Amino acid sequence: QKEVEQNSGPLSVPEGAIASLNCTYSDRVSQSFFWYRQYSGKSPELIMSIYSNGDKEDGRFTAQLNKASQYVSLLIRDSQPSDSATYLCAVNGGITGTYKYIFGTGTRLKVLA
Amino acid sequence: ETGVTQTPRHLVMGMTNKKSLKCEQHLGHNAMYWYKQSAKKPLELMFVYNFKEQTENNSVPSRFSPECPNSSHLFLHLHTLQPEDSALYLCASSEKLAEYNEQFFGPGTRLTVL
Numbered sequence: 001q002k003e004v005e006q007n008s009g010p011l012s013v014p015e016g017a018i019a020s021l022n023c024t025y026s027d028r029v030s031q032s033f034f035w036y037r038q039y040s041g042k043s044p045e046l047i048m049s050i051y052s053n054g055d056k057e058d059g060r061f062t063a064q065l066n067k068a069s070q071y072v073s074l075l076i077r078d079s080q081p082s083d084s085a086t087y088l089c090a091v092n093g094g095i096t097g098t099y100k101y102i103f104g105t106g107t108r109l110k111v112l113a
Numbered sequence: 114e115t116g117v118t119q120t121p122r123h124l125v126m127g128m129t130n131k132k133s134l135k136c137e138q139h140l141g142h143n144a145m146y147w148y149k150q151s152a153k154k155p156l157e158l159m160f161v162y163n164f165k166e167q168t169e170n171n172s173v174p175s176r177f178s179p180e181c182p183n184s185s186h187l188f189l190h191l192h193t194l195q196p197e198d199s200a201l202y203l204c205a206s207s208e209k210l211a212e213y214n215e216q217f218f219g220p221g222t223r224l225t226v227l
Contacts, residue, residue, distance in 0.1 A: 031212040044203070049215050088156070099161060099163075100169070
């Protein structure tokens with residue numbers, strides 16, 4: 001079983017719609033969760049971190065965490081073509097070490113104009 | 114710009130060459146990391162440094178040799194690499210080693226081994 005699992009996509013949404021990106025993780029004691037955006041040929045850029053169950057909003061982005069279900073998601077409201085990128089989920093603080101990020105393979109998002 | 118710089122941005126080398134990658138962070142962070150990103154694979158952690166001391170070597174082959182002279186600079190020395198080592202090499206930094214710490218990445222070095 002993969003430690004951090006994401007659907008590779010592509011996930012295609014029309015401009016202005018809500019994009020929903022999902023991530024599941026296997027280490028039950030994981031404590032912190034991160035979403036990164038990576039444009040083709042570029043490095044990952046931190047979008048949000050979330051540490052507690054529930055929702056966390058930042059502009060058009062909302063991260064949702066459910067530790068009981070070992071599930072974290074990212075919602076992008078009013079999606080724009082410039083949001084087209086690969087979104088990486090990262091999990092930290094599990095039994096493998098408090099500083100060791102485990103990344104998923106990413107979900108490719110395509111926002112259609 | 115995230116405050117983490119890497120040079121060179123692109124590197125082509127033969128299997129017998131020796132080269133070095135450089136990373137510098139201007140964020141006042143104390144922890145630095147090397148990652149490898151290959152196509153279709155998740156980011157792989159290679160090395161971790163905390164206050165310039167190595168705290169993690171993630172079973173990386175000895176042809177990769179890290180060096181951290183201070184908390185702001187990190188190097189990755191490369192020698193006798195293999196074609197399968199071709200990848201994007203990313204440096205990252207965080208304020209400290211802890212569960213709740215955000216890592217910030219540099220732009221990466223695209224390495225091609227011929």
